[in-house]
Amino acid sequence: MQILAALFFEGIDLKQAPGGATHIDLTGIQFSAAAPTEPPVTWAPHLAVIVRCPDDHTGQGVLEVVFRRDGEQVARNVQPLSVEPGRFGYRLVRAELEFEEFGTVEAECRIDRGPATVVPFTLLPPPADPA
Numbered sequence: 001m002q003i004l005a006a007l008f009f010e011g012i013d014l015k016q017a018p019g020g021a022t023h024i025d026l027t028g029i030q031f032s033a034a035a036p037t038e039p040p041v042t043w044a045p046h047l048a049v050i051v052r053c054p055d056d057h058t059g060q061g062v063l064e065v066v067f068r069r070d071g072e073q074v075a076r077n078v079q080p081l082s083v084e085p086g087r088f089g090y091r092l093v094r095a096e097l098e099f100e101e102f103g104t105v106e107a108e109c110r111i112d113r114g115p116a117t118v119v120p121f122t123l124l125p126p127p128a129d130p131a
Contacts, residue, residue: 005117007029009048027101033123035125044097047094047107059083061079061080063109064103064113067097077094077095104123
């Protein structure tokens with residue numbers, strides 16, 4: 001199986017299209033967000049991982065997402081992956097990330113210990129209060 005895309009997002013909507021196709025509408029794609037307060041803060045961004053299963057594959061695998069900050073693992077999610085051969089699928093991943101200071105966490109997404117698709121997420125300072 002192959003990862004086609006991995007994106008942090010705010011909303012997802014699945015729609016049936018003519019001919020039986022499924023459309024996935026992702027909204028609020030983001031690679032950064034402003035924190036609601038000064039650190040420490042817990043942030044839980046949603047990640048969608050879209051995969052393709054070749055016709056000659058069993059359709060079974062394991063999706064692993066390791067969240068790293070400065071090379072150090074800060075969270076990990078492992079889940080079974082079942083996609084019908086010749087089709088596409090997706091998995092949703094959510095991790096609660098502790099930020100002691102603003103900065104970037106990278107989500108390393110891989111299937112069955114294959115190559116990683118890396119997606120950064122940066123937590124920014126809260127917006128300044130208009131005075």
